[in-house]
Amino acid sequence: MEIENKFHEKACWDLAQRTHTASLFYVFLWVLIAISTPVVRDLPIIAAIITLVFVLGMLLRFHLTSRFHRLFHPNPARWLRQYSLAVYSMTLTWGVFAAAINWYYPLLWPAYLTGFITAGIAAGGAINQSTHLHIQRSLIVTMLMPSALVCIALASFESRILALVYLLDMFFLVRLGATLHREYWEALVNTELLETRAQLLDAARLRAETADRAKSTFLAHMSHELRTPLNAILGFSQLFEHDETLTTEHHHGIGEIKSAGKHLLELVNDVLDLAQIESGHMQLVSEDVNLNGIISESLSLVEPLAVQRGIEVRMNHTANQLPLVRGNTTRLRQVLVNLLSNAIKYNREQGRVEVSCGAPAEGWVRVRIADTGIGIAEEHQPKIFRAFSRLGNPERKIEGTGIGLVITKQLIELMRGRIGFTSTPGQGSEFWIELPLTSNNPDA
Numbered sequence: 001m002e003i004e005n006k007f008h009e010k011a012c013w014d015l016a017q018r019t020h021t022a023s024l025f026y027v028f029l030w031v032l033i034a035i036s037t038p039v040v041r042d043l044p045i046i047a048a049i050i051t052l053v054f055v056l057g058m059l060l061r062f063h064l065t066s067r068f069h070r071l072f073h074p075n076p077a078r079w080l081r082q083y084s085l086a087v088y089s090m091t092l093t094w095g096v097f098a099a100a101i102n103w104y105y106p107l108l109w110p111a112y113l114t115g116f117i118t119a120g121i122a123a124g125g126a127i128n129q130s131t132h133l134h135i136q137r138s139l140i141v142t143m144l145m146p147s148a149l150v151c152i153a154l155a156s157f158e159s160r161i162l163a164l165v166y167l168l169d170m171f172f173l174v175r176l177g178a179t180l181h182r183e184y185w186e187a188l189v190n191t192e193l194l195e196t197r198a199q200l201l202d203a204a205r206l207r208a209e210t211a212d213r214a215k216s217t218f219l220a221h222m223s224h225e226l227r228t229p230l231n232a233i234l235g236f237s238q239l240f241e242h243d244e245t246l247t248t249e250h251h252h253g254i255g256e257i258k259s260a261g262k263h264l265l266e267l268v269n270d271v272l273d274l275a276q277i278e279s280g281h282m283q284l285v286s287e288d289v290n291l292n293g294i295i296s297e298s299l300s301l302v303e304p305l306a307v308q309r310g311i312e313v314r315m316n317h318t319a320n321q322l323p324l325v326r327g328n329t330t331r332l333r334q335v336l337v338n339l340l341s342n343a344i345k346y347n348r349e350q351g352r353v354e355v356s357c358g359a360p361a362e363g364w365v366r367v368r369i370a371d372t373g374i375g376i377a378e379e380h381q382p383k384i385f386r387a388f389s390r391l392g393n394p395e396r397k398i399e400g401t402g403i404g405l406v407i408t409k410q411l412i413e414l415m416r417g418r419i420g421f422t423s424t425p426g427q428g429s430e431f432w433i434e435l436p437l438t439s440n441n442p443d444a
Ligand code: ADP
Pocket: 338, 342, 343, 346, 371, 373, 374, 375, 376, 384, 389, 390, 391, 392, 393, 399, 400, 401, 402, 403, 404, 405, 406, 429
C-alpha cells in the first residue's frame, strides 16, 4: 500500500510538472485564432466563455502545481479531482469551440487553423498526460470528438473526409497514449527497483564493512592472546630441558610439550597469515630482494631439519650469480623456507633436494626446488593449493598444518609472481616460483 501511494504521488507530481505550462499554450493559441480569424466578432459570447474558462483553468493548474506538496498530502484524491477538473474544463471548452468553428466556417481558414491547432494540442496532451490514462484519454476524446461529429453532420464529401481525419487522429493518439502510459509506469517501477537494490547493496556493504572491522580487531587480539601463552609454554619447556634433576620420563614429556607447542604456534601463525591475506589486510612492501642472500638464508634455516632427516640439500648455482628481484624479503624467505621444508619433509631416506634458478622469460627469474621424495598422487595434485589439504599425510605422521602452500601461493601472487609444480608419484616433485626482476640490476 505504501509503495502504491508512493507511485501515485510520483505520477501526480510528474503530471503537474509536465503539464502546468501547457495551459499557457491554450491561451496563446486562442489569442492567435482570435487575431487571425473573425471569431471574436462573429461569436462574441463563445469567445468570452473561452477566455474566462482558459484563464480560470490556467490559474487553477498553476495553483495546484506550485502548492503541490501542501495540497496533495492532506488529500491526494481531492488534488487529482481538482487537477482533472482544470484539465477537462479546458479541453472540453476547446473541443466544443473547435466544433463550433467547424460548424460556422465549414471548410474555411478558421476551421482549418483551429483543426490543426486542436490536433497539435491533443498530441501534446497524449504525451504530457501519459502518467494518468483516464485523463489522457478523456483529453484526446473531448478535444477531437466534437469536431469529428460536426464534420459528419455537415454531410458534404470534404467535411466527411475531415471527420475521418479527426477520427483517425483520435484513434492513433489513444493507442500512442496507451503505449506511453505503459512505458511511463514500467520506468517508474524499474527506477524504484533500482533504488531499492541500491539501498540493499548499501546496507550489505555497511554490514560487510562492520564485520570486516570486527574480524580485524578479533584477529589482532587473537594474535596476541594466542601467541603470548604459547611462547611462555615453549620458553618454560626449554628451561626444563636443561634441568638435570628431572628423570628421563620427565624429559620425554617435556619434549612432547615443546614439539606440540611449536606445532601449535606454527598453526596459529599460519592461520593468522591466511586470515590476514583473505581479508585483504596483508600489505607487502615491495622492495629489491637479493635472491642470492635470501636463498642462502633459507637453506641455513632448513639445514637442521635436513640433517635430522638425512637429506642432502644442494644449490645449483654459485653465489652472486642471481639478479635482484622485486618482492618482499621477509615473505619471500617464508615462501622459500616452506617449499624447502616440504621438499625435505616429503622426501625419502637419504634423498636429495636441489635448488636451481633460471630465466623463463625476459624480465623474470624462476627458482626451482626439486626433491627425490614421495611425489604427489595425480588425483591429489589439483587440491594442492587448497587450505587444509594434507593429501594422505596424516598416516605418514609428517608434521604439518596443510595451509603452508595456500599461504605460499597467495604471498607469491601478492608479490605479482607465479607459482607451480610438477610431480611424479614415487619419484619426486619440483615446485617453482617466478618473480619479476627489478630495473636495478646492473645489466638491466
Ligand atoms: P603441510 O606441509 O603443512 O601439510 P602444505 O600446504 O605445505 O602443508 O602442503 C600441503 C600438502 O601437499 C602436504 O600435506 C603434502 O601432502 C603435499 N606436499 C607439499 N609439498 C610436497 C612435496 N614436495 N612432495 C610431496 N608432497 C608435498
